[in-house]
Amino acid sequence: VLAARERMHEAAEAGGELARRMARVGNFSRLQQAREIAITQDAAAQLARARLNAALEREQLARLMGLWGAQADFTLPDALPALPAADALRSGDDAEATALRERLDLRALRRDLDTTADRSGWAGVGSVFGDIGLSYSRNTATERASGHRETTRGWEVELPLPLFDWGGAATGRARAELQHSAAQLQDAAIRARSEARSHWLRYRTAWDLAHQQQAEALPLARFMQDEAVLRYNGMFISVWELLAEARRASQAVAAATEAQRDFWLAQTDLQLALTGTSPGAPADLPSAPTTPNAPSEGH
Known part of the structure; x- marks a missing residue:
């Protein structure tokens, strides 16, 4: 720039x-x-x-x-790295699944839930609460009148919150801790899905804009500049028009460079949203309990 x-x-x-x-x-x-x-x-x-x-x-x-x-x-x-080809772009279909499977904050929350469950004497509860049901759906609907078929695809995610007969097996405090950990995991899963969708949209739009600048706007600006030089050499335009065209061509280069930069930044944010944590909010990453082996009340 x-x-x-x-x-x-x-x-x-x-x-x-x-x-x-x-x-x-x-x-x-x-x-x-x-x-x-x-x-x-x-x-x-x-x-x-x-x-x-x-x-x-x-x-x-x-x-x-x-x-x-x-x-x-x-x-x-x-110069910045060249834009990837269209067929090399990440697909939006698996963005949510990747985030739920690989995000560090969700892994930490699952570990926190497992630890809380172990402290409360509920071995295996963490695996139940931490299991975010994940399935890929492909539904086809056909209109009888027109015969039009419409296929929808997407990831369906459910976070089961089973009910337990706590009775005397755990104290109210242990139950509250376990429910709190499960609620944190559910909230983080919902946020992860939303961020995955949002950042993929920004990523794809940034690529579209950068590709448009590289494939259309920049060649057009160069063509206009070349034509201005030819017309100036033929004494059909003034030097002021030639200089104005040169400035516009340089402005087109700056705009294309900024669009290319925005794409790589969007890709970085998407990668963080899918495998790291919430972009711009690393403080949300939970920490495991400080005393995982300490006995809870009622043991």
Whole structure:
């Protein structure tokens, strides 16, 4: 993005310098010169912000990698990785299933439930509460009048909460602890499903937008710039139109780069939502009881 902003600023500066010279010899009005100066000032402001963002992002990257001093003088690639092909994208059908199966916060909550059940004297209860029923459904409905068939697919998830005859086998405190752990697991499972769906939608939309920029908007901008050069060489357009087209082409490059960046960020958030924990909320990860082997009341 910084490289694109630098090219935009160069084109704006060239226009501003040409406007100054033409105004000095009387071939340019003060209004036309002012317009070119405004364009130059705007390009300079965008360049300053791009330089600041690049410096701040580099500092953050160095901090995350634990580098300082001479170590922070690393070299970054000139471009982001290319977009994956459409057939290589993650499918949304298994997003919820992957989250329920692999998310760390759900695993921790299952372990917490098992530990609470063991402390309460209910061996095996954790496996019952922790079993999030998972099945893939494929339903086909046919309308008799039109003969139209519609097939729906998706993952069906159920979290059973069985009833037990507690009686004297466990105290009220142990029962409350076990029900609390089960409720936490159920709430986390619902949140995981929702986050998996939401982040997959962002991931897919980000790919669509980035692909549109790469496959359509950027080639169109380059074509228009090439055509402007040909027309300028044929003396059909002015140098101002040529410089304006160069600025638009650089802006298209910056927009395509930002869309590409947004896709990779969306993919990272999706991966975290499916296998890690809630993106942006790692504090939600529960911890296991501090005294798993301590006897509970009533033992």
